Amino acid sequence: MSRAERSRRADLPDGSLDAEDLPDGLVVADADGLVVCFNTAAARISGIPPAAALGRPLAEALPLEDLEGRRWWQLTDPYGGLATRTRQPERNLLLPGGREVLVSARFLRADDRTGPVLRVVVALRGTEARRRTERSHAELIATVAHELRSPLTSVKGFTATLLQKWERFTDDQKRLMLETVDADANRVTRLIAELLDISRIDAGRLEIRRQQIDLPAAVRHHVDGKTAAGVAPGRFVIRVQEPLPPLWADADKIDQVLGNLLENAVRHGEGTVTIEVQPEKAAHAPGLLREWTVVTVSDQGPGIPEESIPRVFTRFWRGSKRGGTGLGLYIVKGIVEAHGGTIAVDRGPEGGARFRFSLPAGIPEFMI
Incomplete structure (x- = not known):
């Protein structure tokens, strides 16, 4: 491995991780202001080859300007500026040619606060996200x-x-x-x-209030609600495979999931809507099986086009133009995953859409 390659793949300042493992760009300059690390992500985001940056002064290797055309390193002056400055918050900056990047920096000092700068660590992110x-x-x-x-x-x-x-x-x-x-x-x-x-x-703040719930009863309640609203009773088939393991979940949010999936099957699908509830044992960790409760909702309609399946659980996806905000399935996925479960969609055996979600069964570990 060449010296340049070793520098490009240098460990992070704490020695815990290879710089090439990071998804964001990483540029590190030493106490003399020379670039000693320029990872592949930094090259991709900046358009600057590592060989053109390594060993050069930081301001030359990464010539950044603010949106008013001022040279950023002169304004920041990490080596000769305020002795108490230890970081620069993320901001929009420009590289030559007008390439826009998000840049933040940390100044690692000898005594962690006011000593001379030992390293400047720069993080780069593209603006696409x-x-x-x-x-x-x-x-x-x-x-x-x-x-x-x-x-x-x-x-x-x-x-x-x-x-x-x-x-x-x-x-x-x-x-x-x-x-x-x-x-x-x-x-x-x-x-x-x-x-x-x-x-x-x-924000990762969806609160789950767990209690033991009767999932088959919840399914029957939703089907009864649909038939009371005028949907033909013969359109629904419920299949429950007993015995089911105890399920601890948020009753209101599981009702929200069932309601959304059944509404989609009735509104966008055709023919019989089949709801299956069954137990399943699947690997939770190497050598460890875990019990799951699996619910499948399928219809006999036209189904979901193959090219649309990857977008079903994204915001604003609509299976048709017949109503809806396109937010329901995004929320359904969030609720299922907040319970530690998974959800997927494919084409059912009779050609319609088939949604399948799995919830971890048994008493949650934090309740034992």
Whole structure:
């Protein structure tokens, strides 16, 4: 291995990890300001070959400018600036040619606070992930605005009409308008609940309140609700394989998962909707089997196009144009994974969509 290769693959400052193992760019300069580490990710993000950076002064090897065209290393001055400065927060900077990168830096000092700088550690990230996040947020705002506009317009229209022309309507007409207002208010409430769920899922703060639940009973309750709403009872088939292991989960959130999957099967699928609940033993760790409760919901409709399957659990994916915000399955996946489970989708044996989610069964370890 060449000297340049050894420098490019140098260990991190604490010696715990090879720089090439990092997904982000890493650039390290020594006490003399010369670059001693320039990993592959840094080369990919900056477009600068490691051989062109190693051994050169940091400001020359990584010529960064701020968005106003000022040379960043002169402004930062890690070796001759404030003796108490130990880091620079992440910010947008530009490389020659206008390439935009996200840069943060740490200054490792001799006595950890005010001594001379021993190393400057620079982290580089591309802006693609941030732009994807910004696009996702923009899509979310646009979707929310669109979904809110319709019910709120309806609520505003009916309430204004009733207030201005109350005496002109019969009781039946008033009831119909108020029922419409109530349904649209419920629609807004559901959307707000979805947004709160997404916020908690993205932040890793989705709270799970575990209790022992009867999953087959929950399935039957949802099917009864669908038939009471007018769906033909013969459209549902429930298959339960006994005995099932005890299942500790958040009853409300599992209801949310079942409700979403059944609603999708009824709305977007065709033919019989089959719900299967069965136990399964699968590897949890090498040499260790764990009990799982597995639920499968399948229909006989046209199914999901093969090219769309990887996007089913992403935000805003819609199986059709027939209603929905495209957020439900994203939330379903977040709920299942928060329980320590998994969920997948494929084409069922009769051609329709088949959703299968698994939940770890038995008493949770923290409760033992």
